[in-house]
Amino acid sequence: DAGVIQSPRHEVTEMGQEVTLRCKPISGHDYLFWYRQTMMRGLELLIYFNNNVPIDDSGMPEDRFSAKMPNASFSTLKIQPSEPRDSAVYFCASSKKGPTDTQYFGPGTRLTVL
Amino acid sequence: AQSVTQLGSHVSVSEGALVLLRCNYSSSVPPYLFWYVQYPNQGLQLLLKYTSAATLVKGINGFEAEFKKSETSFHLTKPSAHMSDAAEYFCAVSDHTDTDKLIFGTGTRLQVFP
Numbered sequence A: 001d002a003g004v005i006q007s008p009r010h011e012v013t014e015m016g017q018e019v020t021l022r023c024k025p026i027s028g029h030d031y032l033f034w035y036r037q038t039m040m041r042g043l044e045l046l047i048y049f050n051n052n053v054p055i056d057d058s059g060m061p062e063d064r065f066s067a068k069m070p071n072a073s074f075s076t077l078k079i080q081p082s083e084p085r086d087s088a089v090y091f092c093a094s095s096k097k098g099p100t101d102t103q104y105f106g107p108g109t110r111l112t113v114l
Numbered sequence B: 001a002q003s004v005t006q007l008g009s010h011v012s013v014s015e016g017a018l019v020l021l022r023c024n025y026s027s028s029v030p031p032y033l034f035w036y037v038q039y040p041n042q043g044l045q046l047l048l049k050y051t052s053a054a055t056l057v058k059g060i061n062g063f064e065a066e067f068k069k070s071e072t073s074f075h076l077t078k079p080s081a082h083m084s085d086a087a088e089y090f091c092a093v094s095d096h097t098d099t100d101k102l103i104f105g106t107g108t109r110l111q112v113f114p
Helices: none
Strands: A005-007 A010-013 A019-024 A031-038 A042-050 A053-056 A065-071 A074-079 A088-095 A109-113 B003-005 B010-014 B019-021 B024-026 B032-038 B044-050 B056-058 B064-068 B073-078 B087-094 B108-113
Touching: A005 A088, A010 A019, A019 A088, A019 A109, A031 A074, A042 A065, A042 A074, A053 A065, A074 A088, B003 B087, B010 B019, B019 B108, B024 B073, B024 B087, B032 B064, B032 B073, B044 B056, B044 B064, B044 B073, B073 B087
Parallel strands: A010 A109, B010 B108
Antiparallel strands: A005 A019, A019 A074, A031 A042, A031 A088, A042 A053, A065 A074, A088 A109, B003 B024, B019 B073, B032 B044, B032 B087, B056 B064, B064 B073, B087 B108
16 A cells, blocks of 8 residues: 655745645545644644545634545645745544544645745 | 643663653543654654553554553653664544544654664
8 A cells, every 4th residue: 555645745835825735545544634743833633534524623723724625535735825834744644443543644745835 | 621741852762771751641531542653754653552451552663551540641661772763752642532533742752872
């Protein structure tokens, strides 16, 4: 299995631009998670989906962030407009049975907003 | 509200020495507890988890953790450190109610010296 795939691996953009991060979960996994990791705040859950339906989006910072899962094999996290404080590593993870089942993490996308 | 506290953001040991990484939790119900490891420039991977079965949990790479309800602790140990154990270690808790999501600690960076 290829594992969780994220793209791009690195993204550098300017403040105000739209950023789209992409994730392909492991086939057969019904749950998909988006996390953000920063030095200041550590690892935070932004949102997670079950069978493509958002279950908990309480960690989404504000309206500038949106996440979609149009099908079982693809999800996006969009930031519009981006701000320097959004600079972080964004991880996607997937699991078969839920948050307390083993979560498999992708390699992450390092986002830098100038 | 559930939370985890990891004492010590950095721990240094010599190769062959005991590894002890501390984690204390706060939860209103018996929790599920997890240790994840993050190697440089990679996503997290599960080391072990406690889900109310045996209180001593064995994980991968020779790590184990013991759930102690009286101390609200779930410390991670390994009898003999190896250079390859150098990584960041995250403790996480889920109270497996509501949305079941994991709450991660701030992480402990383990350095192993030859």
